[in-house]
Amino acid sequence: MACCHYHALMIPGGDTAFTVDASRVTFGRGCLKEVGDRALVLGLKRVALFTDPRLAALPHFATVKASLLAAGLDVLVYDQCRVEPTDQSFREAAAFAAEAKVDGYVSLGGGSVMDTCKGANLYASHPADFLAYVNAPIGEGRAVPGPLKPHIACPTTCGTGSEVTGIAIFDLLERGVKTGIASIALRPTEALVDPDCTDSLPGEVVAASGFDVLSHALESYTARPYVRRPAPPRPSARPLSQGANPWSDLGCREALRLMGLYLERAVADASDAEAREQVMWAATLAGIAFGNAGVHAPHAMSYSVAGLVRDYRAPGYPQLAGEVPEALVPHGMSVILNAPAVFRLTCSACPEQHLEAAICLGADARRASAADAGEILAGKLLQLMKAVGIPNGLAGVGYGEADLDALAEGAYPQQRLLQNAPLEMSKPVLRELFRGALRYW
Template identity: 60%
Template sequence: MPCCHADFALIENSDKAFTVGVPTFTFGAGCLAEAGEHARELGVSRVALFTDATLSPSAHVAAVLASLKAAGIGATVYDEVVVEPTTASFQAAARFAAEGKFDGYVSVGGGSVMDTCKAANLYATHPADFMTYVNAPIGGGQRVPGALKPHIACPTTSGTGSETTGIAIFNLTEINAKTGIISRRLIPTVALIDPEVTATLPRSVVAASGFDCMSHALESLTARPWPRRLNPARGASRPVSQGANPFSDGLATEALKGVGRYLVRAVSDASDVEARTEMMYAAMLAGIAFNAAGCHLPHGLSYPVSGLARDFHLPGYPVGKTLVPHGLAVVLNNPSVWRYTAACCPQRHVHGAACLGAEVRDVKPGDASEAGEALAGRVIEMMRAAGIPNGLSDLGFGESDIDALALGAEPQWRVIRNAPKDVTREDLKGLFSAAMRYW
């Protein structure tokens, strides 16, 4: 596979460099107990600890609180984070943070918790109208003006990679669409990645988060190559995610190898410590990769799926409301996308399939159809083994929803434009139609 699209001809005004933001991270069993030491090293004295109501009484939160206390760090718990955050939940968290005047933040939870903590830290540190920092064209897209308070992120799921990214995603309820805030300033200062926390996760959570990890890596590998971006006016204005590059390629490759070997095992057996540990590591690698390269179509198409779903609930997630977990919405669009994008970079699609464990020896070099089918077929095989629903139709969608789904995806141009080819509304409709059922 060419190193970072080295076969792509640079033009005079192409960007000749790429920038990567990475937090300090510690990976290993029991490292949550190091939270207090890191907080003290960062010079904080009073932190807000963000979590959710389910995790609040858990041993994981207790371990972090005990570590903070032992280090002489005061902590106030905020456990009103909601799964799949909304405008209102982000705003409520920001008010709590502003009123508390904390000098540091700790998050213990999945992507929803970590993203909420990032947003709260941002608005408490640099107050502004809520839409100011939200990605354009939905929001103002203004740059974060300065550094945030220290943030120690402690993930409890193996998929979102939020502990390594400068991205905070939420549902903008006014238009019923997912959007977010993106800035290197949002990248947590320290990440404590303790695989022991996944031992009690329900299989549905392991599956949804694990396929999110897989898609992060595949999208990083197949994203529009970084030289296609124009030279920025100044290096500091280079976006967080810049397209596929040598750094993201390497991490995405290793993440996919881990996913191919361990995802189905991690879903099938909660006692498989090796598999759940390796998935935690893969999630970290994929998070760093997609933060640098960016996601594209599977994530762009996932947001209207989450926002427009009716009466769907996956066991293992909070009850009482329709909720399509983010990773599930993402993976259900994967196979249709890989069949569509393979013509742009067939070798990368074959490489991704091989990393996931597919047999690719008989795939003809440069054959887009075979490349797309190799990758889509392997993803479908893993979906079936992990008990993932059979396409969007299993969530209650039908052909009559395709126009609304395509319309809902269009505001996600920031993500979709990172695809390896230009995408029209008719293309979006075709992708959703192809994602209705796979087997």
């Protein structure tokens, strides 16, 4: 889309500019070995290395720790990051960080580890009541009062894009909902993206994380344009979720193209190095894009899906010996289960973007009518979901008609995301979207 598209949608008093923020990114096989030198350049001497119990026993962790030690840094390890973190696990990590008195952070893991490290850095740097920085209306939505300490993020999955975003997501246990903290200050200083980390991932994990990538790109590309957002009270208050803009569109289109070409291959064959590498590059591209544009309804709805699950546990996500089995709908799965229903609806707001997104994914739709764009995009998503074994809608992970009200109630507080959608997302609309997502085939 050309810039004229955005200017045609300008509203009185709306924003007239957009901001591009990004972490410094190093991408390539073997780049984890650079972490020690990167930390030295940032002036670090004493660092906290965050990971989870499984990764702490794997070679990638040994590589990162050895690189930091070889550079002469004092390394304190925190290996208790929780998959699908909670407010309690954030508090525990922040307590460790405050006591450790480090001058920087390194995180090695998926989005859960990187988000936990962001939270620890925040609360150790600027102590406050836990809900102070949490997104409104669940928390106060207080602005972070100053910069955080340097953070080098090293993703081990090809999905969340957390290495380049200022967002940290967790389960708020007392409310039974997922929510998060969003601030430019949380964005990691640097990202070391090493595709070697994905070679040992189970196909089910690649499928779920890959659909997170795909939905990041789709939601950012179809988000409300930045010129339809009210102008901020001052330039520095412009939100992370600015809406679609020419910069984010570039990353979205390329990420979608790559996912259309490589997702099925990456899931099917762990030895397909090209496919795993390209999916990880797409994850970083989509992360930069949605970090500057924002996602919308599928992600807002996903927090209910993941937070209210009762007895479904996705295959490919093992537990440590002695752990109590817990229900789990992985984040990317909880997002994509909603996506076809959402894009069928939002197509009416911007059919050209929906059609272009479908084409980027590989749909043969260049002669299609804009009126068919939502169904074409949904159909392409369903084709990919079937191909990699995603469950058949919300019913496939244990939800039914009786859950629609609770799902809508849980999603509605995610106003930071819902207000980025191209159409209004009221509770009745959300309820019908959840109904449409129960079964697809």
